[in-house]
Amino acid sequence: MIEVNEKYCKGCNLCIEFCPRDALEPAEELNEKGVHPPVEVEDRCVNCHLCELICPDFAIIVEEEEEV
Amino acid sequence: MAEEQKFETEEKVERKQKTGMINAKELEEKYLRKGMMPHIFCTGCGIGTVLGLTLRAMEEIDMDLDNTVFLSGIGCSSRLPGYIDVDSLHTTHGRALAFATGVKITNPDLNVVIFTGDGDCIGIGGNHFIHAARRNIDITVIAVNNYIYGMTGGQVAPTTPEGDYATTAPHGNVEPPFDMSEMAMSAGATYVARWDLTKPVQPMKSIKEGLENKGMSFIELLSPCTTAYARQNKVGDIQEFWEWYDDRTMLAEEYEFEEEFSPMEEWEEIKEKMKIGVLKHEEKKSLGERMQEKIEEVKI
Numbered sequence: 001m002i003e004v005n006e007k008y009c010k011g012c013n014l015c016i017e018f019c020p021r022d023a024l025e026p027a028e029e030l031n032e033k034g035v036h037p038p039v040e041v042e043d044r045c046v047n048c049h050l051c052e053l054i055c056p057d058f059a060i061i062v063e064e065e066e067e068v
Numbered sequence: 069m070a071e072e073q074k075f076e077t078e079e080k081v082e083r084k085q086k087t088g089m090i091n092a093k094e095l096e097e098k099y100l101r102k103g104m105m106p107h108i109f110c111t112g113c114g115i116g117t118v119l120g121l122t123l124r125a126m127e128e129i130d131m132d133l134d135n136t137v138f139l140s141g142i143g144c145s146s147r148l149p150g151y152i153d154v155d156s157l158h159t160t161h162g163r164a165l166a167f168a169t170g171v172k173i174t175n176p177d178l179n180v181v182i183f184t185g186d187g188d189c190i191g192i193g194g195n196h197f198i199h200a201a202r203r204n205i206d207i208t209v210i211a212v213n214n215y216i217y218g219m220t221g222g223q224v225a226p227t228t229p230e231g232d233y234a235t236t237a238p239h240g241n242v243e244p245p246f247d248m249s250e251m252a253m254s255a256g257a258t259y260v261a262r263w264d265l266t267k268p269v270q271p272m273k274s275i276k277e278g279l280e281n282k283g284m285s286f287i288e289l290l291s292p293c294t295t296a297y298a299r300q301n302k303v304g305d306i307q308e309f310w311e312w313y314d315d316r317t318m319l320a321e322e323y324e325f326e327e328e329f330s331p332m333e334e335w336e337e338i339k340e341k342m343k344i345g346v347l348k349h350e351e352k353k354s355l356g357e358r359m360q361e362k363i364e365e366v367k368i
Contacts, residue, residue, distance in 0.1 A: 005093075008105060012112035012294075017307040035111075053124075053268040056116025057106055058092045 002040040008059035011035025015051035114291030125275035136179040143185040145212035162193025165200040180207040186227040201255035206354040214293035222296030258283035260348040264290040264313040320345035
C-alpha cells in the first residue's frame with residue numbers, strides 16, 4: 001500500500017514517471033501547493049520501494065500489506 | 069502504553085529485516101528537525117533525494133548521532149545540515165573542508181560528514197579540497213554536482229560542460245570542465261565514487277562504504293537542477309532530464325572496455341560520457357593515524 005503525504009508533495013512526478021509497474025497516477029484534485037499529488041492505482045504495487053527511495057520530499061511511504 | 073511501544077519497535081525491526089531499510093516517516097522522525105519539512109528545494113531537485121539516501125545509509129550502519137558532525141559551505145546543497153537533527157556547522161563559502169580538518173584533528177573520535185556542491189567544493193574551495201584529499205583526513209565528502217551555480221541564478225560553474233548554456237554564458241560555455249572525481253583520485257583520496265541519482269540503490273551503498281572507510285571518502289552525486297540548468301539548456305521535463313543523465317553517463321567498467329575495444333568512430337561519441345561507479349577504493353593511512361603514530365614516537 002502506498003501512502004502519500006500530500007502536504008509534502010511538490011508535484012515533480014518522478015514517482016509516476018519511474019514506477020516500473022505504473023502503480024501511481026496523478027490525483028484529480030489539487031493539494032494546498034496547487035499540484036496534483038500521486039495516488040495509488042489498485043492492485044499494481046509490488047512493494048519495490050523505488051518511489052520511496054527517489055522521492056526528494058519524503059512524501060511517499062510504502063507499507064507492505066500482510067497476506068491474508 | 070509500554071506494550072504498544074514495544075510492539076511498534078518489534079514491527080519496525082521486522083520491516084527492517086525484510087526490506088533492509090526504514091520508511092520515510094520513521095526516517096523523518098528519527099533524523100530530521102521538527103517543523104523544517106517540507107524542505108526549501110525546488111520541484112524535482114535531486115538534493116532532497118541525496119538527503120534521503122544519506123540518512124538511509126546512516127541507518128544501515130547504525131551511526132551514532134551524538135558523535136557525528138555535519139558541515140557545509142554555501143550553496144543549495146549546503147542547506148542540508150540544517151534539516152538534520154545533529155550538531156552541524158554552516159561555514160563560509162568553500163571553507164567547509166578547512167573547518168572539517170579542524171574538527172577532525174581536535175576530536176578524532178567524531179564522524180565528520182560534509183555536504184558540498186560543485187561550486188563550493190571545486191570552485192571557491194578548490195585548494196582546500198586538494199589538500200584535504202592529499203592529507204587523507206578521515207572525513208566523508210558528499211558532493212552534489214548539478215553543473216551550475218543554482219542558488220545565485222545559474223552562472224557558469226567549474227563543472228559546467230563545454231557548450232552548455234548558463235546566465236553568464238548565453239552563447240554556450242567555452243571553458244573545459246573540471247572532473248571532481250578525477251581530481252579527488254589524483255590528489256590522494258582513498259574512496260572515490262560517482263553516481264547519478266536515477267539509480268538510487270548504488271549511491272546509497274557508496275555512501276555507506278564511504279562512511280565506513282578510514283580516510284578521505286569522496287562521493288560525487290550528479291543531481292538534476294531543474295530550475296537553473298534544465299531551463300537554460302532546454303532539457304525538457306523531468307523524465308527527459310533523468311533520461312538525459314542516463315545518456316550522458318556510463319559505468320566505469322563498460323567505459324574502459326569500450327576504450328579498449330570499440331572502433332574509432334564509436335569511441336569518439338562515447339568519449340564525452342562520464343564514468344560512474346566506484347572509481348577508487350584503497351587502504352592508506354589517514355592523517356589521524358599518522359599523527360597518532362608521531363605522537364607515540366616523540367612522547368617522553
